[in-house]
Amino acid sequence: MIAHINIGSNIGDRHALIGRAVAAVCSRFPGARVSRAVESEPWGFESDNAFVNVGMMIDCDLHPESLLSVLLEIERGVGGG
Numbered sequence: 001m002i003a004h005i006n007i008g009s010n011i012g013d014r015h016a017l018i019g020r021a022v023a024a025v026c027s028r029f030p031g032a033r034v035s036r037a038v039e040s041e042p043w044g045f046e047s048d049n050a051f052v053n054v055g056m057m058i059d060c061d062l063h064p065e066s067l068l069s070v071l072l073e074i075e076r077g078v079g080g081g
Contacts, residue, residue, distance in 0.1 A: 001060060003067060008053040010042060012079075018052055020078040028070060029058040 007025070009017040018037065026032045035055040042051060060067060 001062070001064075001067075003058050003060060003064075005056050005058065005071065006053055007056065008051045010047060010049040010051040014049075014052040017078055018054055021074060022054060022056065024074045024078060025056055025058065025071070028074065029060055032056055032058040 005025075007018055007021045009021075011017075015037070022034055026034075033056065038053050040051050040053060042049070062070065
């Protein structure tokens with residue numbers, strides 16, 4: 001299965017957090033592809049901090065719920081949750 005995910009941060013050292021998350025995803029899913037970083041204003045809520053976002057494309061054999069569990073574990077590991 002090919003999965004497209006977004007990784008974003010608007011708190012702390014946003015670029016460092018994104019870098020750690022991307023490295024963790026690439027470690028778990030070799031061959032993952034990463035977009036360039038894009039900065040965007042928050043939408044749907046108020047915040048003084050802009051987001052840094054990257055898109056990733058990963059190839060995996062996991063069921064969607066299992067993939068979500070792996071990604072949430074990565075998020076917790078890099079300090080995002």
